[in-house]
Amino acid sequence: MTDLFTENFLFHEIEGNPRPENATGGFFTTRDRKNIRYGLFGAVARPLKGTVVLLSGRNECIEKYFETIRNLADRGFGVATLDWRGQGDSDRLTRDRQRGYVRSFRDYTxxxxxxxxxxxxxxxxxPYYILAHSAGALITLLAAPSMVxxxxxxxxIAPFLTLPDLPVSISTVRRACSLF
Incomplete structure (x- = not known):
C-alpha cells in the first residue's frame, strides 16, 4: 500500500481531530469474504513499549479514536485497530450502509x-495489549480464551453486557458467554 493511498483514501479527515502520524493500513478479507478496514499507527516516542490493539464500540469507527491513538503513540505504543464488520468502512451485511448489522458475535470474534x-x-x-470499549470489550471477553x-x-471499558431496562444477572451472562 502506498502512502498516497493511505493518506488520501483510507482514513477520513475530521476537523479538529487530525489523523495520527505514521498511519498505514488497508483491508483484510475474512474467511467468509467480508472486507475489514484496519489501521496501524506507529509509536512516535521512545522507548518502544509494544502495541495496543484498540477495539471500538458499537457504531464507532477508527477515526473516532484518533486522539486516543495519538496519546498512545506519544507514550511509545504502536496501535492496531479495525472497523468491525457492518461498521465504519468495513463491509456491510445489509444493503443499507446506515445500518450496522451482524448475524452473531462469533463473527466478530x-x-x-x-x-x-x-x-x-x-x-x-x-508485547500486545488490548484497550476495548463497549461492544469491543464484549467481543474481547468472548475471544479471551484464544488471546490468553x-x-x-x-x-x-464499559463492556456491553446488558441492555438498559433489560436486567440480566451475572450468572446469566456467564452462561451465555460459555456457549461461545
Missing amino acids: ADLEQFFEEIVLPDCRG NRVRRMVL
Whole structure:
C-alpha cells in the first residue's frame, strides 16, 4: 500500500481531530469474504513499549479514536485497530450502509482472531495489549480464551453486557458467554 493511498483514501479527515502520524493500513478479507478496514499507527516516542490493539464500540469507527491513538503513540505504543464488520468502512451485511448489522458475535470474534493472526502478530511489535470499549470489550471477553497467550493485559471499558431496562444477572451472562 502506498502512502498516497493511505493518506488520501483510507482514513477520513475530521476537523479538529487530525489523523495520527505514521498511519498505514488497508483491508483484510475474512474467511467468509467480508472486507475489514484496519489501521496501524506507529509509536512516535521512545522507548518502544509494544502495541495496543484498540477495539471500538458499537457504531464507532477508527477515526473516532484518533486522539486516543495519538496519546498512545506519544507514550511509545504502536496501535492496531479495525472497523468491525457492518461498521465504519468495513463491509456491510445489509444493503443499507446506515445500518450496522451482524448475524452473531462469533463473527466478530473470528474477525478479531484473524486480525491478530494476519495483521497484528506479523506486523506489530510485542508485547500486545488490548484497550476495548463497549461492544469491543464484549467481543474481547468472548475471544479471551484464544488471546490468553498473545495478550499481556486487557483494559475493558464499559463492556456491553446488558441492555438498559433489560436486567440480566451475572450468572446469566456467564452462561451465555460459555456457549461461545
